[in-house]
Amino acid sequence: MGDNKKKWLWISLGIVAGILVLGYIGTALYFMSHFLPNTKVNGKDFSYAKEEDVADYLKSEVKKYELKITEHAGLSDMITGKEISVEYKENGVIDKLLKEQSVFLWPAAWSGEGKGLSITASADYDEKALDAKIASLTAMTTEQVQPISSMPMFDGEKFVPGDITEGTAIDADALKKAVVEAIEGLQEQLDLGEAGCYIQPEYTKESPEVQQACDAMNAYLNASVTYEMGLDTPVVVDKTIISQWVTADENYVVTFHPELIQEWVTQFAQQYDTAGKTRQFTTPDGRATEVSGGTYGWEINETAEYETLLANIQNGETVSREPVYVEGKTAASHGAQDWGSTYAEVDLTNQKMWYVKDGEVLMSADVVTGLPKGGRSTPAGVYTILERMQNKVLRGNLRPDGTREYETLVKYWMRVTYSGVGFHDATWQSSFGGNVYTYRGSHGCINMSYSDAGKLYELIQVGDPVIMHY
CATH class of the missing domain: 3.10.20.800 (Ubiquitin-like (UB roll))
Structure with missing residues (x-):
């Protein structure tokens, strides 16, 4: 009797165990076509859901699809699914996720936090409509400013590669590729800069061509x-x-x-x-x-x-x-008064002259300068003593008959210009200074009394500056 009870006990336990095993296996088979408990797809709970349930959800999401395109300088555009007839495209991802589930571990799914799955849906669209939309994007319709490559720039010490200048010109092929990939993957954001849609400078600061140019310039x-x-x-x-x-x-x-x-x-x-x-x-x-x-x-x-x-x-x-000067074209000083501190000066207005040596006035005298008409005025300007000699015959211009306008012997001659202007004694003048030059002026020379001319002759040297002014 006791043996029979034990036998039935074992049979009962076997039956229960078989039922449990069958239930365990059956449940595992169930989850081969359904998602495990606490499964979330793209943040939504799909516990016990079938593949069709997830597909229906993704289809509904695709209908609401929008792609925001971020462009240069903070500009943006939007492409909606409706504009390009976007439709959900089966890509086998849902089936793949189902098959990857650990169905024999379904008891753990009940007690755990579950598993969060991410599905990137695929989409079909109207290609012509998309091409038209891309062509109308702000990035395509605004001014296409080309980028500027790095160029050698002088930094105060040497030439170095300069910064590039980003442009707004779009690489049309890259733009279309990026937009298509975004839409097919149902991405919601596309940054054209990060996606490499802008034309890039050909040469950067790291380009060897730029550095070689810098070296050559340096x-x-x-x-x-x-x-x-x-x-x-x-x-x-x-x-x-x-x-x-x-x-x-x-x-x-x-x-x-x-x-x-x-x-x-x-x-x-x-x-x-x-x-x-x-x-x-x-x-x-x-x-x-x-x-x-x-x-x-x-x-x-x-x-x-x-x-x-x-x-x-x-x-x-x-x-x-020093700079290379024209021969004979130098001065005594680089100051504002470049003739220095030794010079002769003639005031053509007041008919006075001075000789200054090392800043000290050694002589002054009244003079008679050129008659202010008929081309006989004494020229203003800064000159030098070109010639210094005694007993010089001064000759005027030739007349038509071959004679000279004048031929005058002077004792002291100090040439100022090559055209014939100079200091000399003028014994024919009865007075000097005042307004004598306006009616008895010279042919351009600076007439002096015999004694004054002799004194100046002893002081002045060839090369001394002569300042004649009004």
């Missing part, structure tokens, strides 16, 4: 030329200026521009040449005045200075020197 920056001109602030041609004379084109071909050196030398001469220019000064009797014209003063030989400066740069030289 080879010209080794020279430094300091001009010794007695200025408070010296004129220096160094890398700062030379860098403006070297360029690289869009193909990184480096060009040194000698013509820009010539332009600089011309401007340099215009600024610092004094010959013929207006100078302000104070007369020995304390009056402020100015003088213009004449031949005396600094005058840079532009051709020779250009050639010298070009050679300095090409040889990478560091030198201190």
Whole structure:
């Protein structure tokens, strides 16, 4: 009897165990076509749902699809599913997720937090409608500004690769590819910059072509030329200026521009040449005045200075020197009164002259200058004593009959211009100064009394500046 009870007990336990096994297996078979408990797809609970349930949900989501496109400068566009007839496209992902479930672990799904699944749906669309929509995007219809590649730039010390400049020009093929991939994957955001839809500069700061151009340009920056001109602030041609004379084109071909050196030398001469220019000064009797014209003063030989400066740069030289001047075109000083402190001065208005030596007036005298008509006026300007001699015969212009307008012997002759103007004694003049020159003026010379002319002759030297002004 006892043995029978045990037997039935074991049979009952076996039946229960079989039922449990069958139930376990049956449930596992059920979850082969249904999602496990606590399963979420794209954040939505799909416990016990079939593939068709998830597909229906994705179809409904596709109908609401919108793609926001972020463009340059904060602009944006929107492409809606309705505009391009977007439809859900079966891609086998749902079936794949079902098959990947651990169906025999279904009891754990009841007690656990479940599993969150992410499904990227696919979509079909109207290609012509999409092409039209892409063509109407702001990125395509606004001005297409091309990007600018890195170019050599001077940083104050040397040429270095400069920053690129982003443009707004669109790479149409890249744009379409990015939009299509976004739509087919039902992405909701597309940043054109991150997607590489803008045309990129051909050369960046890291491009070897840019660095090679910088190296070639820097080879010209080794020279430094300091001009010794007695200025408070010296004129220096160094890398700062030379860098403006070297360029690289869009193909990184480096060009040194000698013509820009010539332009600089011309401007340099215009600024610092004094010959013929207006100078302000104070007369020995304390009056402020100015003088213009004449031949005396600094005058840079532009051709020779250009050639010298070009050679300095090409040889990478560091030198201190004076500019190359026109022969004979220098002065005593680089100051505003460039004739220095030793000179003769003639006041053509007041008919006075002075001779100043080392800043001290050694003599003054009344004079008679050129008659102010008939081309006989004494020329204003700054000149030099060109010739100094005694017993000079002064000859006027030739008359039609071959004779001279005048031939006059003077004791003391001090030439000021090559045209024949100079200081000399004029014993035929009965008086000097005042307004005598207006009715008994010379042919342009500075007439002096015999004694004054002799005194000046003893003081003045060839090369001394002569300032004649009104």
